[in-house]
Amino acid sequence: MDNYKFSGVVPTLVKRIQNLLTLDWCVQFFHTWREGNRCADLLANFSLSLDSLVCARKETPPSELHKLMSDDISG
Incomplete structure (x- = not known):
């Protein structure tokens, strides 16, 4: 990983992961x-629209996630 050049929040995230691995x-x-877990893919893409890495707790999932969750439940 040390040979790669990153921009934005990625270097911070990679560094945090490297620290956890130690x-x-x-x-x-x-x-x-991503096709195997479309819910996680949607949330990961949503996180890219945020200005910073934040931890948020929601009582209900985002509306875009409802159909994907229903699809996952029904198989």
Whole structure:
């Protein structure tokens, strides 16, 4: 990762992930194609529209997410 040049919030996120990986944890990463988890893909794309990395808690999911959640539930 040190050889790559990033811009925006990505370097901060990558650095935070690298710091977490140095802790005494057993960590595994699994790749899922965006089509395999459209809810996560929608939320990830939504996060790119934010000005900064923030943690938010909502009582209900965004309206765009309702259909995707229903599709996931029904298989």
